[in-house]
Amino acid sequence: MAGFRFPADGDIAEDLRQTYGYSGDMAALYCATTGGRVHKQHHYLPLYDRYLAKWRGTACRVLEIGVSKGGSLSLWRRWFGPAATIYGIDNDPSCARHDGVNASVRIGDQGDADFLNRVVDEMGGIDIVLDDGSHRMADVRASFDVLFPRLAVGGLYLIEDMHSAYWPDWGGGLGAAGNIYRLAFDMVDDMHHWYHGQAPHDAERAKWVTGVHVHDSLLLVEKERVHRPRNSIVGTA
Numbered sequence: 001m002a003g004f005r006f007p008a009d010g011d012i013a014e015d016l017r018q019t020y021g022y023s024g025d026m027a028a029l030y031c032a033t034t035g036g037r038v039h040k041q042h043h044y045l046p047l048y049d050r051y052l053a054k055w056r057g058t059a060c061r062v063l064e065i066g067v068s069k070g071g072s073l074s075l076w077r078r079w080f081g082p083a084a085t086i087y088g089i090d091n092d093p094s095c096a097r098h099d100g101v102n103a104s105v106r107i108g109d110q111g112d113a114d115f116l117n118r119v120v121d122e123m124g125g126i127d128i129v130l131d132d133g134s135h136r137m138a139d140v141r142a143s144f145d146v147l148f149p150r151l152a153v154g155g156l157y158l159i160e161d162m163h164s165a166y167w168p169d170w171g172g173g174l175g176a177a178g179n180i181y182r183l184a185f186d187m188v189d190d191m192h193h194w195y196h197g198q199a200p201h202d203a204e205r206a207k208w209v210t211g212v213h214v215h216d217s218l219l220l221v222e223k224e225r226v227h228r229p230r231n232s233i234v235g236t237a
Helices: 012-020 025-031 044-055 071-080 093-098 113-123 137-150 162-166 180-191
Strands: 061-065 085-090 104-107 126-131 151-159 209-215 218-223
Touching: 012 025, 012 044, 025 044, 025 071, 044 071, 044 126, 044 151, 044 218, 061 071, 061 113, 071 085, 085 093, 085 113, 093 104, 104 113, 113 137, 126 137, 137 151, 137 162, 137 180, 162 180, 180 209, 180 218
Parallel strands: 061 085, 061 126, 085 104, 126 151
Antiparallel strands: 151 218, 209 218
């Protein structure tokens, strides 16, 4: 992961307070992770809180791409609570040891559409996707193309560690056609097709993208039914 590696003996909670002004539950849960290892950029934690708080304590359906050492599944279980359906997928067979601990784990490739669809069918649908998988552009795009259409209305698609979008060896690069932020720009264009008059890049997807949020290394896409903009004037002169 790019960026400054915080010292192993550093006070993460204090860094979050001092640097980001954040001392919420996500910070405490992250710092208290046991029974697995999780690796996150510190600025992600207040963003998780901002975007994922509304699902806490609900029966939401969460799919994480990338299981690794199992720590993030532990974090999501403690964040979302016992009612949530949480699945993790990974192409490393050793990750199967995490199945049934904090989530269900299935082994397969994030670029395999049949595999992804089987997992979503087993889950009964998805409300949140967190792509923390290979971080390679082809895989990220392949997963998005399969999973965003299956995301429930009101759902959120979150892609982590997208600094890799600027690495040629990972299929990206500044201005490269494969850079996943080109997709983000296309979606922003499509959100505003009412004004520029050009056909959407993807007419079906354009019916459902209501928000595209870009943070350092994080790309989030909100799914709701898109409505034609309307405006009005109220009050007296």
